[in-house]
Amino acid sequence: xxxxxxxxxxxxxxxxxxxxxxxxxxxxxxxxxxxxxxxxxxxxxxxxxxxxxxxxxxxxxxxxxxxxxxxxxxxxxxxxxxxxxxxxxxxxxxxxxxxxxxxxxxxxxxxxxxxxxxxxxxxxxxxxxxxxxxxxxxxxxxxxxxxxxxxxxxxxxxxxxxxxxxxxxxxxxxxxxxxxxxxxxxxxxxxxxxxxxxxxxxxxxxxxxxxxxxxxxxxxxxxxxxxxxxxxxxxxxxxxxxxxxxxxxxxxxxxxxxxxxxxxxxxxxxxxxxxxxxxxxxxxxxxxxxxxxxxxxxxxxxxxxxxxxxxxxxxxxxxxxxxxxxxxxxxxxxxxxxxxxxxxxxxxxxxxxxxxxxxxxxxxxxxxxx
Ligand code: NAD
Numbered sequence: 001x002x003x004x005x006x007x008x009x010x011x012x013x014x015x016x017x018x019x020x021x022x023x024x025x026x027x028x029x030x031x032x033x034x035x036x037x038x039x040x041x042x043x044x045x046x047x048x049x050x051x052x053x054x055x056x057x058x059x060x061x062x063x064x065x066x067x068x069x070x071x072x073x074x075x076x077x078x079x080x081x082x083x084x085x086x087x088x089x090x091x092x093x094x095x096x097x098x099x100x101x102x103x104x105x106x107x108x109x110x111x112x113x114x115x116x117x118x119x120x121x122x123x124x125x126x127x128x129x130x131x132x133x134x135x136x137x138x139x140x141x142x143x144x145x146x147x148x149x150x151x152x153x154x155x156x157x158x159x160x161x162x163x164x165x166x167x168x169x170x171x172x173x174x175x176x177x178x179x180x181x182x183x184x185x186x187x188x189x190x191x192x193x194x195x196x197x198x199x200x201x202x203x204x205x206x207x208x209x210x211x212x213x214x215x216x217x218x219x220x221x222x223x224x225x226x227x228x229x230x231x232x233x234x235x236x237x238x239x240x241x242x243x244x245x246x247x248x249x250x251x252x253x254x255x256x257x258x259x260x261x262x263x264x265x266x267x268x269x270x271x272x273x274x275x276x277x278x279x280x281x282x283x284x285x286x287x288x289x290x291x292x293x294x295x296x297x298x299x300x301x302x303x304x305x306x307x308x309x310x311x312x313x314x315x316x317x318x319x320x321x322x323x324x325x326x327x328x329x330x331x332x333x334x335x336x337x338x339x340x341x342x343x344x345x346x347x348x349x350x351x352x353x354x355x356x357x358x359x360x361x362x363x364x365x366x367x368x369x370x
Pocket of ligand 1 (some may be wrong): 042043044045046047069108109110111112132133134159160161200214
């Protein structure tokens with residue numbers, strides 16, 4: 001456990017926007033000029049709206065291919081972002097990416113139920129994978145994804161962009177440096193108001209579950225990276241109005257408590273019926289607060305007794321969390337290193353989420369396996 005804590009502490013402190021400095025100048029010089037090629041699978045809200053526009057901010061990554069079920073959209077996006085026609089694929093001919101040497105990494109931006117299949121097919125086609133969160137529908141699927149990438153000798157990273165977000169990194173650094181004394185309590189509330197009842201996120205077969213799979217996972221992740229500890233037990237309670245057409249299949253509110261080995265208590269709330277995005281870390285000498293904590297932008301951070309001391313972290317080399325994430329995996333490929341948020345990290349969260357669901361169902365504390 002202590003080795004793991006040290007590893008997490010170090011990689012987080014060194015990660016993200018400043019990851020380049022962790023590699024060393026000579027290694028970087030050897031790979032200078034080579035940009036790693038990404039194929040984006042799924043041109044939806046996240047892939048098209050957030051990720052594709054970020055390649056212009058990357059140093060080591062470039063967009064070389066698109067995989068979409070909509071040929072007209074793919075053609076339009078390809079023209080806009082300079083992707084050659086030979087780099088356009090659909091879900092039927094997806095496996096032929098194996099014949100495209102420009103594609104190094106496949107970024108899976110699909111509904112959760114498709115993550116395992118498209119990750120495993122990418123690995124079999126000889127490509128590294130960046131897969132969106134939550135990693136998959138179940139821990140069993142996560143294990144199969146890890147095994148497939150390992151067997152193919154390919155890297156697997158999960159799209160946990162907050163590990164590359166300067167305000168989160170600054171909060172972690174200050175907590176580790178003891179600025180708020182001994183940690184006692186972590187609290188995080190994450191939620192937004194779900195809309196269309198027919199959306200895939202509200203269909204259990206496609207999402208794997210409700211708010212915790214989509215948004216509460218940020219609270220869980222933050223509990224782990226802010227404390228630098230792994231929870232040993234969970235206790236959860238679900239509150240869902242099953243008459244609401246949005247929540248026939250998945251949960252709305254789920255509250256979960258995490259017990260950490262040091263005695264720190266983590267208290268997390270996940271919801272699909274209110275907007276909230278906050279992290280609070282309390283120590284015996286003060287508190288660290290982030291709000292919003294894990295949004296795409298606009299983070300604010302306070303360190304002290306309350307909100308009197310607002311902190312703006314020093315700017316890194318100009319990369320935001322999205323570009324930092326893309327370039328991190330690109331650098332891992334160039335340098336043959338393991339990403340700081342590998343498949344195992346996604347699997348851990350899914351195992352904890354499974355225990356959270358079990359706890360809510362059985363109304364009892366569930367111990368987590370080490
Ligand atoms: P979306 O619904 O906007 O896009 C999904 C894409 O998958 C669309 O292009 C759609 O056409 C395609 N698709 C292919 N087959 C499909 C099918 N059978 N049913 C539905 N869509 C199908 O979703 P999104 O918001 O882009 O989410 C995609 C992934 O990205 C999810 O895993 C989600 O959790 C993740 N995500 C991550 C973040 C983050 O901040 N890291 C933010 C948003 C979404």
